[in-house]
Amino acid sequence: MTAMDPGVPTYGGLSPDTGKAPAKIAGMFDAIAGRYDLLNHLLSGGQDLYWRWRAVRRLRLTGTERVLDLCTGTCDVARTMVRRRLARRVLGIDFSAEMLKVGQRKLRGEGRAGVIPLVRGDAMRLPAASGSMDAVTIAFGIRNVQDASVALAEVARVLKPGGRLAILEFSTPQQPAVRAAYLWYFRNVLPRLGGLVSRHGEAYAYLPASVESFTPPAQFVAQLEAAGLTQCEAVPLTFGVVYLYVARRAA
Template identity: 35%
Template sequence: MTVTPYNTPTESKKGQVERMFDKIAPFYDFLNHFLSLGIDIWWRKKAIRYVKDNQPNRILDIATGTADLALEAAKTIQNCSIVGVDISEKMLEIGKEKIKKDNFQHRISLEIGDSEQLQFQDATYDAVMSAFGVRNFENLEKGLSEMYRVLAPNGTLMILEFSKPKTFPLKQLFDIYFKNFLPVIGRFKSKDKNAYRYLYESVQQFPSFEEFTKVLNQVGFQNTQYKSLTGGICAIYLAKK
């Protein structure tokens, strides 16, 4: 069964995801950093170091949200230009304000875009990346295939996504934190009782490291690998076209 934010059978997962992120957008950054104790900032920094290895000029940030990953890329990779796409207008509005504040308007542009139907031509980007986005796709294979299509030959794919730690006691602590504590704080602060329950459930449903790398291979990516972060709470997936 597909995990969705609001369990409304008449509305697509995409529609529900867009609605949820539009609603929680004003609280998203605060909750991200607060609930992860700031570790998410470090995860993005580490992920961008891998993207930098190939010195890409044109980068696409899928599910860019409030543009944290795009901003990290602009700060770390000299002279690159970044396009960020997302289905949530409200997340993008906040991202645009942050880009303006940091004076990166000449390097980063944000636009509405659906990863399952990207508005770009084949082989447009030297690197395609996404942080905490792919878990929310309605159709994972379709979203990944589109990422493959717009990536230039030999281009780099980088995906940062939550995972489930497998070892004691992190597995047990993670479950208690993610299942019980996080939804309560998230509900209190974001006023959305489903958003942080959905976060837990969508992480549970997401493929394991091995399964996800298999999906990347099926879509056509090569040299697929993953790096487990913070005891397996999160992972960086890397691949080439």
């Protein structure tokens, strides 16, 4: 099939490469880092704030924990945990240097750089000791990892026994009317608007395409279990537009 074949979806008229080579993905996020937060809020209708808070709340943090925020991006999840005094220290890891720079500017402005250290690193080779984290969060980043199963095994490695994991990721709704509206928005409005604001049309064509090609919820739960995690759940949010995946490392 070709991109012009009616059986192949396009995104704002583009047929993006959904390959997950780390250098390609890091470069793409580097290019859109300056407008990333604005577009997150705009394209989600502000729902991204609600989704992140739901994920943090499911960790049941007490304020004493050490947390890893993997694929931290511009640090919104990490900042939420520290601002609400739900974690003692949060380590933010991402492989996009420019996203981390944006996050670092936020932290310096808030005086929180000391409690949220940022490290450029690969989700498949985490720069953290085994059993060193009470909890791990990943917000809208796992689908961009070249091999999610390797990353999940790394997450299980760095979690303490009994430690909790919360992952947010986009999905495709299954209810027919919602699915039809969502796909129309994802394939037509989001890539064009995102490309216009960010001036990087390829990135905002890749993002919705990567969602449609990502592992379905039931299969992703199986991946969590295969990584050695327990009590795995997939919780649909906003009509199944987003799923919150929660799990624990066995005590």
